[in-house]
Amino acid sequence: MATATRRMRKIINEPDQVVKESLAGLAASVPDVLRYDVANQILVRADAPVKGKVALISGGGSGHEPLHGGFVGVGMLDAACPGEVFTSPVPDQMLAATKAVNGGAGVIHIVKNYTGDVLNFKMAADEAADEGIKVEAVVIDDDVAVQDSLYTAGRRGVGATVLAEKIGGAAAERGDSLEAVLGFIRQVNARGRSFGIALSSCIPPASGNPIFDLPEGEMEVGIGIHGEPGRRRAPLGSAAEIADIMVEAVTSDLAAKAGSNVLAFVNGMGGTPLLELYLLYGEIDKRLRAAGLTPVRNLVGSYITSLEMAGASLTVLELDDQLTALWDAPVHTAALRWGG
């Protein structure tokens, strides 16, 4: 793995400065939305702390942009804690973020279910509690590719994280209590399911090499968001065949009532263009309707990514009137912006 063998084509300066320089650039692009606390390596909503508002914090490894920094702002997150690429942030960051956004109404940590994220957030929550700040955590685990059993670390947190941050953020923004906001976030996790496929690996800047090699004509099925291989490898299918796999995996596990309204989130992994994502959405929309579900809301684009990995994931969230209203509520972040 010498430097000479590196296959990296990236717009970067020094590989070990990628995360910091990207955060600085994000802050420079949306100074009205957020600020970058360089010393603590956190992104904080520009007007934080908002007195009397429940504060939402998320965090995780970098490389999933716009998650989470792109979702900091009015109507979504109060702070984001970015770790190194694909590496959980450290408790110091989460504690600093918790103090920076605490408006006195409680702080919620939205944690994707990975061993490192869970451990680091738990340490931070314990320290915050020692300092008298009320912190609740919700662990998101929506990936149906992994069975939640004694034989795994449990289901991974993937696409539903974006929806939980939007819906929980909207509830907090309108002044809901800590318990109410927690309830909506838990509902999104309970009624959301995801499944992803990859058509290529990706190259973490620090190592400079692809995480795995995928031969021509094959795809990884049941992937997460860290460039890791999936549950199995299969011949590369058409968009229709990929939509079949995704919709079957998600709807069979979700087991929504026939006639339910759903939000369909077709997410790009970073290297798949919108041309293909819209095409895939069309295939998925037809199949959801055929399965008796009505996609009354959707989100199509690359929102929780795995660097430049080609591929896509589907998240389906069963909606009710309250969740729909919270989804529609105004949001003003770098990556999601509507209403208001």
Place this chain on the structure above:
Amino acid sequence: MAVAIAMDAQTVTAWMNEIAASVRAERDYLVQLDAAIGDGDHGINLNRGFDAVTLALSTEPDGTPGKLLILSGKTLVSTVGGASGPLWGSALRKAGRALGDEPTFDLAQLVDAMAAALASIQDLGAAVPGDKTMVDALEPAVTAMRGGLARGASSGEMLRSAAEAAEAGMRATIPMQARKGRASYLGERSIGHQDPGATSTAMIIRALERTVAGTP
């Protein structure tokens, strides 16, 4: 009785420096192991963490062995991230607390400290032997240290057997299917790969053996 050798703060600093050197040397190997069943950053994260430990110990060199282990653990928690940061960070803090405030420690106290480290890792990570994790290397090492203590082995012999047990445990992870951590997402595809966490753990025990033997 074991040969009465006294270890002190310098032993801890030398051990941490020894770990930092071997993690730096094996950084790309650990990355390769992790790329096969994880996300390929284990060597990079540990390298960053133990370099920070080396720096922290050089700027705050004064203290009891216990204090220096606690400082090392805190530094790992603050710099590594991922799962290995909290796991090894807490382990070293618990090991440091087990040593207490005394200026020196003997082999029996070292075994207690390593047992406290293992207990901390199992408590936080909820892993048991056979899950294909760092526990598969650390647990046999602690057992070997206990055995060495019971039969009155010399420090060199005790730690050699611990390092060998850790390395055997590390190799034994190859045919295992991962049940904890990121490799568990691969299911059966995790079989046939050596666990990167068990590998770095074996390196940490081997570094302890070299430190105490005084022959890096």
